[in-house]
Amino acid sequence: MATFEVLGRRKHSDPLVHAGQVHAADLDAALMLVRETHFRHEEGVEYAVVPSEHLHVLPDPSLLEHDVDMSYRQNHGFTPFGPKRERARAAAEARGRGELRRRPVPGRAGGAAEKDAR
């Protein structure tokens, strides 16, 4: 028996994502058995298996550790964006820039209408 990694996609437009592992005698058996171990309840539209031994694992996981503050790489400065925008708008009005327009949000109701109006 060998171990295989199982990947599947929920919809045809989705990427293959890891779904788990299966133990089987060979690739053909793994492909047959995964239908029941991981996809018996309509979990996806396609799946694949790969021998676990074919995974190349990062040999030195300490490369993932950060010794200094690298929070500047993270995007949480942009969240929560809504209250920050409201504060900026209030400050603009206080400076007499009350004409600062609400900008349409693409995809939201009213967004397209405002875009057309411009």
Next chain:
Amino acid sequence: MSPETTPRTAAPTGRDLLPDLTTPLARLVLAVGDDELVTGHRASHWTGVAPSLEEDLAFATIAQDEVNHADTWYGLLVEDAADADRAVVDEIGLGREPDEYRHAALCAQPPVDFIHTIARHWLYDHFDAVRLGALAGSSHADVAGLSQKLQREERYHLLHADQWFDRLVGDADRGRGELVAALHDQLPLALWLFEPLEGEAELVELGLLPESSEQLRERWLEGIVAALEAAGIAADVLPDDLRPSYDEPAGRRGVHTDDFLVDVHPEMTHLHRTHPGATW
């Protein structure tokens, strides 16, 4: 309202629910449905004790599929799929006396061991594929439609059986010898899958069963003999007589072995007999 003032007509229960099981359609449906029901019941034995967790899931699915297929075949004998008819389908599946079942003896074989079971399923699944292929051309629209649907489901069963067959044949240490013994043991019984159905001439004439059991057997033999020869085990496995006379009545005429009478039937119908009319 008290029961005294309410005019009541007793709802039919138990055997009173059974439809006429002597019609041409019923004679066909019972042979096909009973094969599936008994095969599924025996297959469920492996739930929890198959050789690996993965195989356990695969085989449990096959067991469930077969019982579900029996259910859909019996469904052809009721008016429609209304809730009330569930009780009728259950009664057809579980409420008959042993001699009213029409499966072949192979289906009632005990599990013995996993290779023995795989050998039986290999023989049976190839038979099922041949029979469904013929029934897909039935003159009865519901029989043809259901057969086409089930053909798609049975592809997995066939894939499963063929893969095990190849794997066991390729295992010179142990698998090959045990498979040969199991096939040799069960092939004579498998030939009784093709015992003619009751009143088969009429079924063929009506086009309900587009091909006779004899024609189905010849097509089945063609496939399995070719596979056995390719595997180099035909001479070890095939009995001398591949075409029994079927003079003695057996499963297709309601005559069953103790495998069914003493083992399968009492166990399979236990819950239904103990709690008449129960739903779950």
